Amino acid sequence: MKKYIFILTLFFSVFSVMKAQEKGMAFIKEGSFVPLYGAISKNPVVVKSFSIDIFPVTNSQFLEFVKKNPYYQKSKIKGIFADKSYLSYWKDDFDFGNAKPNSPVTNVSWFVAKKYCECEGKRLATMDEWEYVAMADTKKIDARSKKEFNNYILSWYEKSKTYENEIGKTFKNYWGVYDMHGLVWEWTADFNSIFLSGESRKDKSNDKNLFCGSASVNATDLMDYAAFMRYAFRGSLKAQYSTRNLGFRCASNTKPKI
Numbered sequence: 001m002k003k004y005i006f007i008l009t010l011f012f013s014v015f016s017v018m019k020a021q022e023k024g025m026a027f028i029k030e031g032s033f034v035p036l037y038g039a040i041s042k043n044p045v046v047v048k049s050f051s052i053d054i055f056p057v058t059n060s061q062f063l064e065f066v067k068k069n070p071y072y073q074k075s076k077i078k079g080i081f082a083d084k085s086y087l088s089y090w091k092d093d094f095d096f097g098n099a100k101p102n103s104p105v106t107n108v109s110w111f112v113a114k115k116y117c118e119c120e121g122k123r124l125a126t127m128d129e130w131e132y133v134a135m136a137d138t139k140k141i142d143a144r145s146k147k148e149f150n151n152y153i154l155s156w157y158e159k160s161k162t163y164e165n166e167i168g169k170t171f172k173n174y175w176g177v178y179d180m181h182g183l184v185w186e187w188t189a190d191f192n193s194i195f196l197s198g199e200s201r202k203d204k205s206n207d208k209n210l211f212c213g214s215a216s217v218n219a220t221d222l223m224d225y226a227a228f229m230r231y232a233f234r235g236s237l238k239a240q241y242s243t244r245n246l247g248f249r250c251a252s253n254t255k256p257k258i
Helices: 002-022 059-068 110-119 127-134 147-157 198-203 205-209 213-218 222-235
Strands: 025-028 031-033 045-047 050-053 250-252
Touching: 025 127, 031 127, 045 127, 050 127, 059 110, 110 250, 127 222, 147 222
Parallel strands: none
Antiparallel strands: 025 050, 031 045, 050 250
């Protein structure tokens, strides 16, 4: 009898996770990891439980957002919130041109990405949350030491126009999240926080190298290099910037409803 109860419990647990993912978000359980920028001190960062969108925000989803929020339309956005390349591939306020509806929206500034998430009752993921989810492959929570995993990430860095692909075409990771690597770069809530630590950076050579992607060529392993590239890219951004390969997804402190 206990065996059947266990099987039923397991079934409903799996079913609950599947239903949660149908809502568009995956639940990420609390955990810890040592990020690249903390590699010298080896102090782990604790990531509290949270939820994150399974996919990046798409062109069609963003179109609905600008329809409801005219201040963020291409022709009406204020320069303080987005630079001139904001939605540059869109033909007009309500036409994303030749882009696919189910491809990730890009050329969106941090200010607008943040506002989009807020309108959804969500927020942008923190840098640590994003990296925590992104370090998982299909089977392991932390696959950063796997050469094949890092080779996959590095091969993406060498490709162009992956932003034209549709969401969900990359692998589903351990948490049930797609497109953390292989589609677009993504905004985080504190995208440039690593560079705001003042004089403390002087004693951390890793942090100094983060200012330049080319400096990471001397990294001792692929894990360092792949992460260096992400940190270097984030560090080069300002909140009003928008580029063709930069999109976003939302996160939440709330567990997805079943």
